[in-house]
Amino acid sequence: MKASRGPRPLVLTAALTLALLAHTGHAFLAGYRSGLGLDGFGICPAEMRNCSCRSYTGAETEIDCPEADSTVHLRIEPHQYAEMRCQRNRRYDFEQIPQLSIGDTNRLTIDDCPFPHHQSILQLVSFLGTTQVKVLWLKNNANHEQSASLVRHHFAGLDQLDRLAISNAKLSDIGPDLFEHLPNLTWLDMRDNIFRLPATIFDALPKLRVLELSFNSLEELDPRLLRHLPNLRLLTLWHNKLRTLSRAAFTGMPELERLDLSSNQLESVPGDLFADLPHLTELAMGVNNFRTLPDGLFRANRELRKVKLASQRVELETLPHDLLQMLPVLDQVSLERVGLVSLPGTLLFGSANLTQLNLANNQLHQLPEDLLRDQKALQVLQLQHNQLTGLPAGLLRNTVELHTLRLSHNQIGELSAVALQALTKLQELYLDHNQLHTIELHAFKQTTALHTLHLQVNQLAFETLNTLPATAPDTGDQEQLTDHIPAPDEFSLLAQDGTPFQHLHQLRELDLSSNWLTAVPRDLLLNTHELQRLNLTRNNITSLTYANLQFLAPAITVDLRHNSIFEIDLADMERLVLLEPRNFDEQTGRARILLNDNPLHCNCIAYAFAQYIQNRLATAVYDRFELVANELTCHGPEHLEGALIKDVPTRELLCELDTPSTAIRHCPAPCRCYIRPEDTGVIIDCSGQALTEVPELPRPTTFGYRFIELHLENNNISALPDSTTASGSSGWAEVRELYASNNSIAALAADQLPRSLRLLDLSRNRLTALDGPLAESLTASTTLTTVRLAHNDWTCQCETTQLLTFAHANQRRIEDFGRLRCSDGRPLEQMTLSDLCVDRTHVIVLTCVIVSVVACLVAALSLVYYTYKLELKVWLFKHGLCLWLVAEEELDRDKLYDAFVSYSHKDEAFITEHLVPTLERDPMNFKLCWHVRDWTPGEMISSQISSSVEQSRRTIIVLSSSFLESLWGQLEFRTAHLQSMAERRNRLIIIIYGDIGNIYDLEPELRAYLHTNTYVRWGDPWFWDKLRFAMPHPPKVRGASGTASTVVKSGVSTAGGLFMKQLQGAAPVDDRLELIKPQVTPATPPALTTPPTEPISSATPAPGPFVISGNGGGVGGAGAQLLHQQLSNAYRASGHINGAFVINSNAKQSDV
CATH class of the missing domain: 1.20.5 (Single alpha-helices involved in coiled-coils or other helix-helix interfaces)
Incomplete structure (x- = not known):
């Protein structure tokens, strides 16, 4: 417990400390703001009039006036900046803005607000409470017609202003004294639609260092305009309409360092234009109309570092020979897109510190060999998009610091070994989109630091990369190059030196796409350990092997898409990978090969590749390589064309056994033979060749395969060869699958079948029988799994039982067992031996x-x-013998009813809606004794029960829980049961209706009867069929004839049925004594799903003799008296006395 309390005081102390600091900081900030005249919201005063004031982010505050429909928006950060933006085409009332006190601010921006006519800018924003501004931006006030034009008094009070930016301002009439109140201005930006400037407008700005006059429409520079700017360092005249310039325009700016004259309309300039700018370091003169430039233009500018003459609108064609000479600190020169056709060799003499030279997008056909004589510090040379056909041998001999060389989009045909030999620091080389067909073997010998090499869209072929000597043949003709046959010493050189890429150990990216390569250069596998991306798309590579993919670079991506790869042979890849030591770093990645969009021929050569794609190889293979071919489809053979290789069954990957170049042919004529690596089988297809005998077969084990799958379908072969007498060179014994359907084979012996046969197809032949040895051989075979024998002329006689015996014993093997037929059409599937062998x-x-x-x-x-x-x-x-010979109709001929219905009044709905209507109408037409309808009022109930049972062929007991509670129901059951026992006939039909509880809880007599006799249950799907069967069966089946054939006699049909009579005005009653009680109709219990009818127990007593006599042996005599004697006092308490119906008031209602 003590240990658990330890940290709590520390936590509480820390929480109290943080709360105290937060409170103290809040109080300090509140006091600080209060000292500045600020409230809790920042600078918002207590009274905001009609404006809204809210904190924006951090120390920033936003104010909108008026609050509902703002016309002025302010964003303020005290002592830093204040921005005021007005809504266009609105009436402004700056007096609504509350008085603030933000102090002196660094930057003030007024955007889209009109200038006052008689106020200064400081007076306009006096509500801010600031007196000094360092930076002022005036934007877009020209959008307001009511705005005053900018004049001198607008800048009154801004004598400490350091920077001023005016854009899209209303300057319709610029006065020469516009800036008289800004003596300390050092930075001025005036842009957007200024057409003219007074000559003395800048005389009041002696401290000006930066002057931006871009995006205007100035057509000339007055010589007096810039004369009094001794401290000016940057002058930008970009995007004007200047046509001419003179030396006088730049007099008076001795400290100028950067000058931008781009995007004007200059066509020529005087040679001494920049003579008075000795400190000029950067000059931009691009996007003009120069046709020529004067000699010595930069002679006085020895500090010049950057010169940009790019993107001239007309072709400059050439440059003065000394234009860029003797500029000791010159660093960057851009001559891109100026239309140069040629260059003087002395152009850059003496400018030894040049690091970047851009000559791209010109029309240069060749370069002077001495052009870069003094450029030892050159790092980036851009020559792309010209018409160069080659590089002079000595052009780059002194550019030892060069790290980027761009020669793309030229017409270079070959790269010599000496062209790049001085470039030991070269890192990026771009030679793409040329006509490069030759790279000398040691062209990259000295460029070992190269990490990016682009050679795409050229004419490089695998042969040229591997067979050229150190000095390539002097030819510019590709046809001659292709026809060149290397001498023996050249091949020895190849074996020793490899390809030009052998020295590029630090190469990380190589693009060889869209060339004429037919294979992956081997040096890229072995020597480029740092290679990360190799692009070989759109070449002529036709095949790949595992040897082509053994890159030592661990995480390389090789793009081989859009080639002509029709063959990928990775047969030994899994074995070799498993033998390799796991010395590569798995964390650095694995080689990734992109193979989609190639015309792969899906044959046996692609088997291992298909296994890889379908994830059927060892895990180590997938750790080493990732072959991406999820969209690669088969371009052959015809039956697989268009199928994805990932979905092709590998069993269908086949190759022809013999090729046109095979010296020793194995395939028998005129058959077609294939090999299948899936199971190392040889498929010999001789189907449909009109053969009369099996040709001589090769032995597959002699050339590395295990068995033969032989197809002989659709021929005229009448007999198979004998495997025991076949020659030693025959491969018949190595046949495992024999397809010989639709031939003329009439007999077959056991010694004709190969021992290792696993499939035998002899369907559609002329076989008539299987002899005993053959049937035994086929049955005993441990390899045979499939047999087809249908559609033969099988003779089904006692002499040919071997076929029947074999067929029934090998049903699982016989694939077409259900289609086996005797010659007479009988199915063997349904035949037995007794059907064949009968005397x-x-x-x-x-x-x-x-x-x-x-x-x-x-x-x-x-x-x-x-x-x-x-x-x-x-x-x-009389003797009770053979009573089954006596028809029941004869015994019951005089009985009035087919059945007496006994039930409880609570089940009245079931009787009236289901039982009685169904039994009395078509098709059953039984006549029922229904006490509601057929009993005579006034007679003793017990007498009527006995009479109804005696006059009915059957008694139907509707046994339900209500019935079990009814004493009259039990009486009716006993009466019917006694009659059945007396006649030794089962005349009692019990229908179980609803749940009667546990049968063992019933009274013994009823429980014994249910245990020893069948009964039907309401809800059984066969209820009506079972009930009809239990009813009497006259000679003429009841309901067999329609109403037209029924003869009605006394209400009873000839079929034993009756016409149901509708009781008029009679309510349904039950228990015979309840005629005076109100009727309650119970709901019919739902139909129950019950088990089948219970069988009659074997213990059922045999029915006794039935004697027709009047001696009291029947139920109507002594039997009736016996029943009356069994009635209890409760039964005798109620009944008919002298025509009156008497009810015992002491009787229970359940007994009544």
Whole structure:
């Protein structure tokens, strides 16, 4: 506990300290602002009138006046700056702005606000409370018609102003005294639409150091305009309309260092134009109309460092020979886009400190060899977009500091070994978009620091990179170069030296796209350890092997897209990668090869490549390389054309066994042979060649393969060769898959099949039987997995049972088992041995004897039966024998009803809506005894129950929970049960309706009956079918005939049914004694999903004899008396007495 309390005092102390500091800082800031006249919002006064004031960011504050629809917007940071922006075309009332006190400010900006006519700028912004401004920007006041033109009194009080910028201001009439109140101004920017300046306007600005007069429309410079600016350092006259200049225009500015005359209309200048500018360091004269320049133009400007003459509107063609001579500190020269055709060799003599020279985008055909004689400090040389055909051998001999050389978009045809030999510090070389076809072997021997080399869009070919000697043939003709045959010593040089890239150990980026290369230069694999990107797109590379991809650079990206690669052979890649020592740094990355957009031929050569793309190789391979080919499609063979290589089944990658250059041919004529690396199989396709015998097959093991897949479909072959007698050179024994469908093979022996056969297709031949040895051989084979035998002339006789036995025992092997047919069309799938091997003579004799005996017996019995029919039935029935011979209709001929329905009044809805209507109408047409309709009022209920049971062929008990509570229902069950036992016939049908609870809780008699007899359950999908079957079955099936064929007699149809009569005015009642009670119709329980009908227990007692007599043996005599004796006092308490219905008030309602 003590340890857990330790840090708490420290935390509390720190929190209190921070709170105290925050409070103290807030108080200090509030006091500071209060001392400045500021409130908590910054500079906002307590009374803001009609303006809004809010803090912006940090120390900045924004004010809008008026608040609702602002016309003036202020943004202020005290002592730093204040900006005022007005809304155009609005009426301004600066008096609405509250009085502020921001003190002296460094910068004041007035944007889009009109100048007052009789006030100074300080008076205009007097509400700011500032007296001095260092920097003033006046912008866009010319947009207001009511604005005054800028004049001298506007600058009154700004004598300490240091910088002034005026853009798009209203200067319709500029006075020569405009700047008299600004004696300390050092920086002036006047731009946008100034056409003329008074000659003495700058005389009041002796301290001016920077003068910006760009984006105006000045056409001339008055010699007096700049005469009194002794401290001027920068003069910008860019984007004016000056046509001529004189030396006098620049007199009086001895300290000028930077001068910009670009974007004017100058066509020529005098040679002494800059003679009075000895300290000039930067000069820009681009975008003019110079056709010539005078000699000695910069002779007096020995401090000149940068000269820009770029982008002339007309072609300058050439330059004076001494234009840039003897400028000891000259650093940068830009002569881009000036139309130069030639250059004098002495142009740069004496200017030894030049570091950047831009001669791009001209029309130079050649360069003087001494042009760069003195430029030892040159670092960047830009010669792109000219018409150079080559570089003089000594042009770059002294440029030892050169690190960037741009020669793109020229017509250079070859690069000699001496052209770059002095450039030991060269880092970037751009030779793209030339006509380069030759690079001498040691052209890059001295440029070992080179890290970027662009050679795209040239005519470089693999042969030229590998076979040229140290001094290339003197030819500019590509055809002669291609026809050049290297001498033996040249090949030895190649073996020793490699390609021109062998010395570029620090190369990081090489672009060789759009050339004529046919392979990846080997030196790029072995010597360029730092190479990060190699672009070989749009070349003529046709094939790749694993050797072409073994780059030592660990994280290189090689782009091989848009080549002619039709073959990628990586057969040994996985094995070699697994053998390589894992000495590369996995964190630096892996080689990434881009291969999309190539016309790949998907054959066996691409097998290993397809395995890689489909992620089926070892993980180490993917750690070493990333081959990007997600969009690479097959350009052949025809059946795979257009398929993505990642989706092609590798089993379909095949190659022809023999090629036109094969010396020893293995493929038999006229077959076509292929090899498949997926399973090292040889496919020999002889299908459709009208062959009559199997040709001599090669042995695949002799040339590195394991087995043969032989296709002989659609020929006229009548027999297969014998594998035991085949010659030693034959490959028949090495056939594993034999496709011989649609031939004329009529017989087959076991010794004709190769032992290692795994697929046998003999469908559509003339086979009639399988002999025993063949069937045993096929069954015992451990390699055979697939057999096809359909569409043959199979003979199905007792002598040919081997076929049937084999077919049924090898159903899993026989692929077309379901289509096997005998010659007579019988399916073997449904045949057994007994269908084939039957002794027909014995069968016929035995059948005739049996039929004769049976006929005699039937005739004798029929004669006896029809002679003594009545006596026989009576005797049999009296003794209870063969009662099944006595038709039930004969026993029940005099019964009035088909069934008596017993149920509880609570189940009335089920009876009236389902049971009675369905049984009494088509197609059943049964006649039911329904107490609501058929009982006679006034009679004893027990008598009517006995009478209804006795007069009905069946008694239907609707057994429900309500029925179990009804004493009359139980009486009806016992009556029907006793009658069934007396007649030894099952006349009781029980329908379980709803949930009756646990059957073991029922009374013993009912529970015993349910255990030993079948019953039906409401909700069973077969309910009506089962109920109809349990009902009486007369000779004529009930419901078989329609209403037209039914003869109605006393309400009973000939089919044993009845016409249901609608009770008029009679309410449904139950329990026989409840005719006087109000009726309550219960809801019908939902149909239940029940198990099938329970079977009758084997313990069911056999039905006893049924005797038709009046001696009291039936239910109507002694049976009825027995039933009445079993009634309890509760039953006898209610009933009919002398025609009156008496109810015992002591009886329970459930018993009534």
